[in-house]
Amino acid sequence: MSDDITxxxxxxxxxxxxxxxxxxxxxxxxxxxLDAALTVAERGLARYPAVAxxxxxxxxxxxxRGDGDRAFGAWTDALxxxxxxxxxxxxxxxxxxxxxxxxRCRRHLERARAVAPDDPQVAATMARLRGLEGDVEPQPMAAxxxxxxxxxxxxxxxxxxxxxxxxxxxxxxxxxxQGRVLRGEAxxxxxxxxxxxxxxxxxxxxxxxxxxxxxxxxxxxRAVAVEGGPVNYEIRxxxxxxxxxxxxxxxVPAGRLSRIADRAVVDARAxxxxxx
Amino acid sequence: xxxxxxxxxVVRVPGVRVALLASLDDxxxxxxxxxxxxxxxxxxxxxxxxxxxxxALTDAVAHPPLALVxxxxxxxxxxxxxxxxxLVLIAVTRPDVNIGALRLALLDAxxxxx
Numbered sequence: 001m002s003d004d005i006t007x008x009x010x011x012x013x014x015x016x017x018x019x020x021x022x023x024x025x026x027x028x029x030x031x032x033x034l035d036a037a038l039t040v041a042e043r044g045l046a047r048y049p050a051v052a053x054x055x056x057x058x059x060x061x062x063x064x065r066g067d068g069d070r071a072f073g074a075w076t077d078a079l080x081x082x083x084x085x086x087x088x089x090x091x092x093x094x095x096x097x098x099x100x101x102x103x104r105c106r107r108h109l110e111r112a113r114a115v116a117p118d119d120p121q122v123a124a125t126m127a128r129l130r131g132l133e134g135d136v137e138p139q140p141m142a143a144x145x146x147x148x149x150x151x152x153x154x155x156x157x158x159x160x161x162x163x164x165x166x167x168x169x170x171x172x173x174x175x176x177x178q179g180r181v182l183r184g185e186a187x188x189x190x191x192x193x194x195x196x197x198x199x200x201x202x203x204x205x206x207x208x209x210x211x212x213x214x215x216x217x218x219x220x221x222r223a224v225a226v227e228g229g230p231v232n233y234e235i236r237x238x239x240x241x242x243x244x245x246x247x248x249x250x251x252v253p254a255g256r257l258s259r260i261a262d263r264a265v266v267d268a269r270a271x272x273x274x275x276x
Numbered sequence: 277x278x279x280x281x282x283x284x285x286v287v288r289v290p291g292v293r294v295a296l297l298a299s300l301d302d303x304x305x306x307x308x309x310x311x312x313x314x315x316x317x318x319x320x321x322x323x324x325x326x327x328x329x330x331x332a333l334t335d336a337v338a339h340p341p342l343a344l345v346x347x348x349x350x351x352x353x354x355x356x357x358x359x360x361x362x363l364v365l366i367a368v369t370r371p372d373v374n375i376g377a378l379r380l381a382l383l384d385a386x387x388x389x390x
Contacts, residue, residue: 171337186336186337187337188337188338189338189339190338194336194337194338197336198333198336198337200336201329201332201333201335201336202329202332202333205326205329205330208322208325208326208329209326209347211322212322212323212325212326212347212354213347213349213354215315215318215322216315216318216319216322216352216354216368217351217352218347218349218350218351218352218353218354218368219349219350219351219352220349220350221347221348221349222348222349222350223346223347223348224326224330224345224346224347224348225344225345225346225348226330226333226334226342226344226345226346227342227343227344227345228334228339228340228341228342228343228344229334229339229340229341229343230339230340231337231339233333245333247337254346
């Protein structure tokens with residue numbers, strides 16, 4: 001890898017117009033040299049603003065740096081150049097998934113699948129999405145590079161992957177007041193399923209919140225937000241008989257998490273009504 | 277800094293009705309600052325109990341202990357920030373409080389009381 005980087009660096013120095021900047025920046029990204037990767041990628045992008053792979057790569061670097069907003073912008077730029085860019089659709093699906101916007105996630109995955117029907121990561125993520133939506137058992141989110149799976153382009157030799165999500169720092173879990181899981185899951189950092197433990201721990205907590213709010217003259221409760229270490233939590237009561245827990249990494253600020261929870265409550269109510 | 281002085285800084289945030297420090301284990305009031313004649317003992321007991329329940333959540337998912345709890349209700353909010361020595365800092369507010377400002381004030385106060 002180091003030899004490759006040295007060679008590509010020399011090649012780019014000899015020919016600044018070379019598209020090797022994409023493979024060089026991606027190699028640097030994979031080595032964790034994100035600042036250097038971004039510098040190379042942005043310089044190349046300035047020269048080739050019509051190359052969707054360059055936008056895609058810049059987005060991946062931003063995603064690796066934890067800058068979801070810039071990643072979103074770069075992937076959106078990639079789609080302006082190439083509306084069927086599989087990598088951009090996968091990336092935007094990943095960002096949507098991270099913030100719990102499953103509708104948008106599904107839309108991008110379907111666009112990606114239309115172009116790359118055999119992409120195993122897209123298939124795995126679709127399956128996981130269905131699991132979270134209650135259709136099938138949840139499956140692990142694809143996390144490792146599996147196949148290129150994107151449209152051919154002059155720079156398509158760069159290996160790409162759906163950016164690895166961190167499923168253990170996000171959860172959407174619906175359960176009843178008796179602590180029985182209805183939908184979704186929550187996992188510990190080691191990947192162990194904590195859904196039932198969480199549901200049991202929080203069973204009936206809304207009654208305590210309701211009582212506290214009433215006795216303190218606060219009226220009817222709407223939400224409980226919890227900040228703790230690397231994650232934020234939000235608890236809602238979609239119906240009097242159920243509770244909804246959302247957990248997201250700290251890169252999702254509490255205010256945004258509250259808006260995500262608003263949508264999740266609507267989804268949960270619709271799902272519960274469909275069951276009835 | 278004395279606990280009461282810290283609480284008085286919290287209660288100066290516009291919209292805060294009551295600020296108090298309570299024991300997390302038994303929910304008893306340790307110190308308080310209030311702009312109105314409120315039942316601080318109830319707030320202390322209820323908030324301490326709620327924090328205990330929510331600690332079970334962070335334990336269940338094996339994440340670090342919670343730093344702040346915010347209950348949003350139609351007529352106001354309840355904030356609770358565990359500090360050191362088994363204490364919890366609590367604020368009861370009107371609905372129009374600046375949540376961001378109070379959050380920072382509470383976390384700062386909880387840190388100073390640790």
